[in-house]
Amino acid sequence: MTDVPTTPAPTTAPRVSRTTAASRVAAVVALPVVLLLAALPYLAAPNVTRLLVDLFTLVLLATMWNLLAGYGGMISVGQQGFIGLGAYAVLVADLFGVNPYLGLVLAMVAAAVLALPTALLVFRLHGGYFAIGTWVVAEVYRLVTVEFRAVGAGSGASVTGLSAVPPVLRGAITYWCALAAVVVAIGGVYLLMRSRLGLALTAIRDEPTAAATLGVRVRSAKRIVFVVAAAGCGLAGALIAVDSLRVQPDSVYSVQWSAFMIFMVVIGGLGTIEGPVLGAVVFFAIQQLLAPYGAWYLVVLGAVAIAAALLARRGLWGLVTLHRDVRLLPTGHRLRQDR
Amino acid sequence: MTWVNAIVQGLLLGGVYALFACGLSLVFGVLRIVNLAHGDLTVLAAFLAVVATGTLGVNPLVSLVVVVPVMALLGFVLQRALLHRSLQGGELAPLLVTFGLSIVLQNALLQTFSADTRSLPAGEFGTASLQLGDGLAVGWLALSTLVVAVAVLAGLQVVLARTPIGRAMRATSDDPETAALMGLDDRRVYAIATAIALATVALAGVFYGMRGTFTPTLGPQLLIFAFEAVIIGGLGSLWGTLLGGLVLGVAQAVGAQIQPSYGVLAGHLVFLVVLAARPSGLLRRKELR
Amino acid sequence: MSALLRVRDLDAYYGHFQALSGIELDVDAGEAVAVIGANGAGKSTLLRAIAGLVAQPAGAHVELDGVELRGVPAHRRARMGVSLVPEGRKLFPSLTVRENLLIAASAAAGRSRDGERRWSLDAVYDLFPNVGRLRDRPGGALSGGEQQAVAIGRGLMAEPRVLLLDEVSLGLAPVVVEQLYAALGTIAASGMAMLVVEQDVGAALRLAGRVLCLRAGRTALTGAASQVTAAAVTAAYFGK
Numbered sequence: 001m002t003d004v005p006t007t008p009a010p011t012t013a014p015r016v017s018r019t020t021a022a023s024r025v026a027a028v029v030a031l032p033v034v035l036l037l038a039a040l041p042y043l044a045a046p047n048v049t050r051l052l053v054d055l056f057t058l059v060l061l062a063t064m065w066n067l068l069a070g071y072g073g074m075i076s077v078g079q080q081g082f083i084g085l086g087a088y089a090v091l092v093a094d095l096f097g098v099n100p101y102l103g104l105v106l107a108m109v110a111a112a113v114l115a116l117p118t119a120l121l122v123f124r125l126h127g128g129y130f131a132i133g134t135w136v137v138a139e140v141y142r143l144v145t146v147e148f149r150a151v152g153a154g155s156g157a158s159v160t161g162l163s164a165v166p167p168v169l170r171g172a173i174t175y176w177c178a179l180a181a182v183v184v185a186i187g188g189v190y191l192l193m194r195s196r197l198g199l200a201l202t203a204i205r206d207e208p209t210a211a212a213t214l215g216v217r218v219r220s221a222k223r224i225v226f227v228v229a230a231a232g233c234g235l236a237g238a239l240i241a242v243d244s245l246r247v248q249p250d251s252v253y254s255v256q257w258s259a260f261m262i263f264m265v266v267i268g269g270l271g272t273i274e275g276p277v278l279g280a281v282v283f284f285a286i287q288q289l290l291a292p293y294g295a296w297y298l299v300v301l302g303a304v305a306i307a308a309a310l311l312a313r314r315g316l317w318g319l320v321t322l323h324r325d326v327r328l329l330p331t332g333h334r335l336r337q338d339r
Numbered sequence: 340m341t342w343v344n345a346i347v348q349g350l351l352l353g354g355v356y357a358l359f360a361c362g363l364s365l366v367f368g369v370l371r372i373v374n375l376a377h378g379d380l381t382v383l384a385a386f387l388a389v390v391a392t393g394t395l396g397v398n399p400l401v402s403l404v405v406v407v408p409v410m411a412l413l414g415f416v417l418q419r420a421l422l423h424r425s426l427q428g429g430e431l432a433p434l435l436v437t438f439g440l441s442i443v444l445q446n447a448l449l450q451t452f453s454a455d456t457r458s459l460p461a462g463e464f465g466t467a468s469l470q471l472g473d474g475l476a477v478g479w480l481a482l483s484t485l486v487v488a489v490a491v492l493a494g495l496q497v498v499l500a501r502t503p504i505g506r507a508m509r510a511t512s513d514d515p516e517t518a519a520l521m522g523l524d525d526r527r528v529y530a531i532a533t534a535i536a537l538a539t540v541a542l543a544g545v546f547y548g549m550r551g552t553f554t555p556t557l558g559p560q561l562l563i564f565a566f567e568a569v570i571i572g573g574l575g576s577l578w579g580t581l582l583g584g585l586v587l588g589v590a591q592a593v594g595a596q597i598q599p600s601y602g603v604l605a606g607h608l609v610f611l612v613v614l615a616a617r618p619s620g621l622l623r624r625k626e627l628r
Numbered sequence: 629m630s631a632l633l634r635v636r637d638l639d640a641y642y643g644h645f646q647a648l649s650g651i652e653l654d655v656d657a658g659e660a661v662a663v664i665g666a667n668g669a670g671k672s673t674l675l676r677a678i679a680g681l682v683a684q685p686a687g688a689h690v691e692l693d694g695v696e697l698r699g700v701p702a703h704r705r706a707r708m709g710v711s712l713v714p715e716g717r718k719l720f721p722s723l724t725v726r727e728n729l730l731i732a733a734s735a736a737a738g739r740s741r742d743g744e745r746r747w748s749l750d751a752v753y754d755l756f757p758n759v760g761r762l763r764d765r766p767g768g769a770l771s772g773g774e775q776q777a778v779a780i781g782r783g784l785m786a787e788p789r790v791l792l793l794d795e796v797s798l799g800l801a802p803v804v805v806e807q808l809y810a811a812l813g814t815i816a817a818s819g820m821a822m823l824v825v826e827q828d829v830g831a832a833l834r835l836a837g838r839v840l841c842l843r844a845g846r847t848a849l850t851g852a853a854s855q856v857t858a859a860a861v862t863a864a865y866f867g868k
């Protein structure tokens with residue numbers, strides 16, 4: 001071999017970066033925004049915070065469904081089962097004289113505990129059949145619930161434990177709970193996806209068989225996601241209960257919740273953290289605008305979801321980020337060559 | 340005697356479920372799509388029959404002459420316009436598209452026909468029954484539904500196993516790209532499969548409508564029953580689907596005999612037990628999907 | 629007089645990756661051309677592009693008997709007489725051997741209604757006697773050599789004018805390769821145009837009159853099989 005001039009080594013080695021410029025800005029902006037939102041009950045009228053509770057509940061649901069489908073690869077149309085359980089957990093807590101706000105925590109626990117045996121069953125199904133399987137389980141929850149007279153059987157019951165709290169204060173506490181729930185959910189998913197589990201999930205989503213042979217524990221990773229998503233949906237159901245103070249089985253266990261979740265996530269952008277939040281905001285606006293038109297608005301919603309699934313696979317957030325690196329909450333790793 | 344009666348009525352009910360299920364099973368077997376709008380399409384067929392009987396003044400059975408071809412055509416168009424495109428979008432897209440379609444159909448029906456409960460009166464044929472002993476009577480309509488279900492499943496089995504189009508469906512389901520190398524147009528094969536599936540859906544919708552009542556929002560429930568029949572019987576086996584339908588029907592009838600509100604729940608529980616104990620279904624056939 | 633299969637300026641892309649550039653090729657009726665090259669050179673891509681499984685960009689020409697095939701989907705090309713025996717055989721596992729053969733006959737249905745059929749189940753069973761014995765087996769339950777025989781038979785049942793064969797010898801014992809190539813020899817003698825992708829250069833060159841060697845998607849060498857030396861092939865394979 002003759003002497004070959006060696007190429008000079010780069011002065012700095014490439015670095016793995018986990019942030020983007022946008023994410024650093026977002027980190028700085030996030031805290032003041034959250035603080036501002038937290039102060040809102042002192043600044044805005046109660047009907048504003050009341051609307052925001054609805055919005056936050058939707059954001060929470062969308063984030064959970066995205067965790068399942070976008071990161072876990074599991075399309076569920078049975079999350080209403082956990083929403084219903086959460087709502088009823090508040091009702092049961094109330095019956096036993098427990099503070100309904102404490103019921104929020106109980107709801108998460110109850111949903112997570114029931115999610116374990118549910119996962120055992122539905123994980124035997126795949127793809128679309130998994131979807132319907134979760135739906136059957138949700139139906140079972142509903143049918144079993146309505147057998148209990150103590151919680152009002154088929155017609156439901158009211159949450160009475162908060163009647164002593166003045167409405168303005170009650171509204172504010174509910175609002176803070178909803179805000180906290182959203183912050184915890186988004187933050188939690190963000191941290192979850194940046195953890196080893198997130199890496200495993202990405203591997204599973206891209207190449208399940210290869211991931212399995214490389215020792216990624218596919219089942220347990222999926223089970224964790226399923227349980228976390230169930231807890232989140234249970235919390236959402238509990239928020240609905242303390243917000244409306246009334247729990248009706250046909251409403252809290254309605255498959256329409258799944259329709260809403262799917263719509264929000266598909267419109268916003270599956271598999272990103274920002275997308276579902278954006279989707280929830282868009283959905284909330286559409287709901288406010290079109291609700292007077294009755295079922296037609298759902299027809300439009302369904303049609304838009306079809307169009308988005310076929311034409312804009314990455315959703316609105318995908319369009320926003322088409323040519324820009326504006327990941328506010330980046331979960332991946334990027335190689336950077338510093339000069 | 341009441342128990343024997345419950346079981347007999349359950350078997351007859353199972354015939355309807357088997358009829359619901361075969362379209363779902365066929366679309367999954369050939370296109371690999373789980374059609375989440377299956378139940379709503381069944382309800383749509385029933386409402387088409389309402390319109391047909393209303394405008395033409397004919398018996399619902401006669402309306403099949405119109406409803407079946409219309410639904411088959413709809414299936415062809417649906418496949419060409421929506422499902423085929425969704426197949427290119429990975430595993431999630433078909434589910435999202437058919438779920439969206441389900442929402443659209445359900446709410447469009449709700450707006451057009453209101454939430455009122457409907458039925459398709461089948462005249463004397465709908466009420467006459469065959470006395471089999473004291474306390475045990477079998478409705479002619481229920482009996483003929485079961486016969487139709489068995490005939491449809493047997494027919495589908497023959498088409499799939501013995502005809503060129505059935506062969507083309509199996510080949511395309513195995514490997515659409517290689518099927519194209521054999522001169523098969525996958526879009527056409529899929530569209531024909533969907534058309535056949537929706538023809539069975541039309542039958543199911545009209546027979547269900549004659550047997551009982553329905554509303555625009557019944558679709559999801561029917562989808563769930565069809566799905567349970569498919570899974571109980573075993574994915575991909577048409578005879579399994581018949582068995583699954585019958586088991587589901589009996590479970591519901593027996594449950595309802597214990598207490599009326601337990602009917603549907605009992606069906607779900609039997610499904611969950613099968614899923615836990617024998618996840619591949621009662622009659623899983625490996626080679627034929 | 630132009631060739632039966634005429635390829636000009638053929639490029640092929642997988643996303644942004646260019647797998648073929650500027651391929652030129654003529655195959656006459658009754659002629660067999662061998663396509664050789666290292667793994668990843670683009671041999672399969674060439675056959676898939678001709679069969680219509682890989683998009684044909686504007687400016688690239690694939691002509692069958694003077695008819696431009698751009699925009700013609702794979703299933704229509706099959707019906708026009710372009711038959712690909714794909715890499716990995718790709719038998720339909722839910723179909724029996726007999727059904728695997730029959731399914732291809734539908735490709736020929738439109739074309740040979742008036743003209744006489746050359747290939748039938750019996751003709752295939754004559755060519756490959758063991759296929760006849762296996763006719764009721766499911767396509768998934770065969771040995772590699774048996775599968776390859778069925779795959780070739782299936783390709784023939786489509787009544788091809790141009791038969792494209794991808795890696796016939798892959799993973800097969802030499803004696804089996806010998807038999808398959810003997811059969812292909814008889815078919816070639818009957819006047820069919822053939823394009824044969826092979827790793828087993830010796831086997832391919834015994835059948836083919838001409839050879840095309842690809843390297844990184846480009847033509848590295850082309851010429852009459854009798855004129856191509858081992859050294860030239862090695863050089864074309866690996867670059868100088």
Ligand SMILES: Nc1ncnc2c1ncn2[C@@H]1O[C@H](COP(=O)(O)OP(=O)(O)OP(=O)(O)O)[C@@H](O)[C@H]1O
Nearest residue numbers: 642645647665666667668669670671672673674715
């Ligand atoms: N589906 C695909 N997507 C992306 N790239 C592909 C795809 N198929 C092939 N390629 C790439 O195109 C190039 C040519 O591939 P091709 O399969 O034509 O090679 P080949 O010559 O047949 O190789 P082999 O001898 O291994 O079969 C390779 O670099 C391969 O990585």
Ligand SMILES: [Mg+2]
Nearest residue numbers: 671672673715
């Ligand atoms: Mg190759």
